[in-house]
Amino acid sequence: MDIVLRGIFVFVFLYVLMRMIGRRELSSLEPFDLILLIVLGDAVQQGLTQDDYSLTGAFLAIGTIAVLQLVVSYANFRFPKLRPVLDGEPIVVVQDGKPIEKNLKRERVTIDDLAAAARQQNIAKIEDVQWAVMETSGAISFIKKSGS
Amino acid sequence: MDVPDQIDLDRHLELAGRGFSRPVRWVLIALTSIVLLLGLLNVFGQHPSTLVAESAKAKLEVYAPAHLRGGLLYEARFTVFAREKLNHVVLLLSPGWAESQQLNTIEPSPVAQGSRDGDLYFTLGPVPKGQVYRLFLEFQVNPTNVGRRRADVALYDGDTRLLSIKRTITVYP
Secondary structure (H helix, E strand, C coil), rough: HHHHHHHHHHHHHHHHHHHHHHHHHCCCCHHHHHHHHHHHHHHHHHHHHHHCCCCHHHHHHHHHHHHHHHHHHHHHHHCHHHHHHHHHCCCCEECEEECCHHHHHCCCCCCHHHHHHHHHCCCCHHHHEEEECCCCCCCCCEEEECCC | CCCCCCCCHHHHHHHCCCCCCHHHHHHHHHHHHHHHHHHHHHCCCCCCEEEEEEECCCEEEEEEECEEEECCCEEEEEEECCCCCCEEEEEEEEEECCCCEEEEECCCCCCCCEEEEEEEEEEEEEEEECEEEEEEEEEEEEECCCEEEEEEEEEEEEEEEEEEEEEEEEEEE
């Protein structure tokens, strides 16, 4: 029972934490982020199973997290009104070649970040972008102006 | 200017109806920070504190953490100062000291150990006037040992109760 309760707590805590830190952090995976991810995984494991090395313990921990993930995913699909809370919503960051400053600021994205993301999509100039949308994953989708 | 599918300019550009999300995020960040601050202030253990009880015959000091977390290794130190000659020093610990905790070692080994009316007793032997006796107990908390329990300590000389210290230990998950 203890491991299942720990699993539920860890899942809810991580879910809220991920929603709290914002999508900008989720989208980037710099070397330091990768190290943080490993450290985070190790810290979570310690709290989750502690000194339990059993296969049963691992099954309960993994099973709890998998079922909760399924529940969240189903709730997202079944109840559209929950999506903004559970998954977030896309944000338009460029309209007709013009960056939307207040939306960029809200997501802590600089013009440099935006330009870098555009370059990765083979777009040299922001002004060639009709729409740029920051998705719930943190990735930025670009739709070019027709003819550019 | 075609708007991409599923993009609502009011909601996704002007952010209409999303005013609550920023305050909620800041409240969550503040709550998390408060918990971290409490951790820094030792609310969740395991910094030890000293409790003292004194009488004309002896003084007893207990140096141990009152707040713990599952899996932690920690030490409890009991110091007996004999102001008069103590012939048969006995330390009595309430069962909370051993409940779901691994007692890894006791140094120095007591002369005798046993149970007295459900409490743990350690016979330490005689302590001459002006001398000090220190007993070290090393513990590890079982991860499932969550909650609060009594961890009182009493000092006896034979069957005579000299001093006692009331305390509790709280174990966080």
